[in-house]
Amino acid sequence: MFTLTVAPRFGDIDGLRHVNNTVIPEWFEMGRNPIFRIFTPDLDLTPEKWRLIMARTEFDFLGEMYFDGDVEIRTYIARLGNSSFTIGHEAWQRGELKAKGKAVIVHYDFMEKKALPIPPEIRTRLEEHLIEEQ
Numbered sequence: 001m002f003t004l005t006v007a008p009r010f011g012d013i014d015g016l017r018h019v020n021n022t023v024i025p026e027w028f029e030m031g032r033n034p035i036f037r038i039f040t041p042d043l044d045l046t047p048e049k050w051r052l053i054m055a056r057t058e059f060d061f062l063g064e065m066y067f068d069g070d071v072e073i074r075t076y077i078a079r080l081g082n083s084s085f086t087i088g089h090e091a092w093q094r095g096e097l098k099a100k101g102k103a104v105i106v107h108y109d110f111m112e113k114k115a116l117p118i119p120p121e122i123r124t125r126l127e128e129h130l131i132e133e134q
Contacts, residue, residue: 001076001129002034008067019065024099025057028089031075032103035087038125039107047110055084059101065093076131083107083115085126088133 006027014020036043039051065071071093078088084106091099107116118126 001074004031004073006071006073008071013067021061024059024091027073027091028101031073031089032087038122051107053106053108054103055106056104059099061099063096063098065098069093077126077129078102078133080126080130083117
């Protein structure tokens with residue numbers, strides 16, 4: 001599991017004094033970077049080197065988050081398939097789960113426009129962060 005601590009910014013807060021729901025997807029996106037580095041260590045986004053494409057993303061908002069406390073973003077592998085995998089995300093504030101989500105990522109060749117099997121050495125590294133959901 002990867003963790004990232006985020007300090008909410010003043011601009012992240014909405015009129016009800018909560019972290020705005022548009023901010024959570026951005027924080028979850030930042031939490032995916034360590035997984036992206038497993039595939040492309042330098043995060044080179046050229047089509048010849050970048051091999052990931054997002055197929056789906058979803059979020060559940062479970063409780064309000066506020067400006068006055070850091071948020072811990074937890075990122076892990078929830079499912080590992082042949083050419084795709086699901087990333088699990090959680091946002092915790094003050095020891096409580098406040099939001100969770102998933103992103104389905106496909107190992108993809110942009111030049112050939114087709115999915116590729118996840119290479120064995122990368123699969124092994126992803127398995128280190130596998131927390132299968134019940």
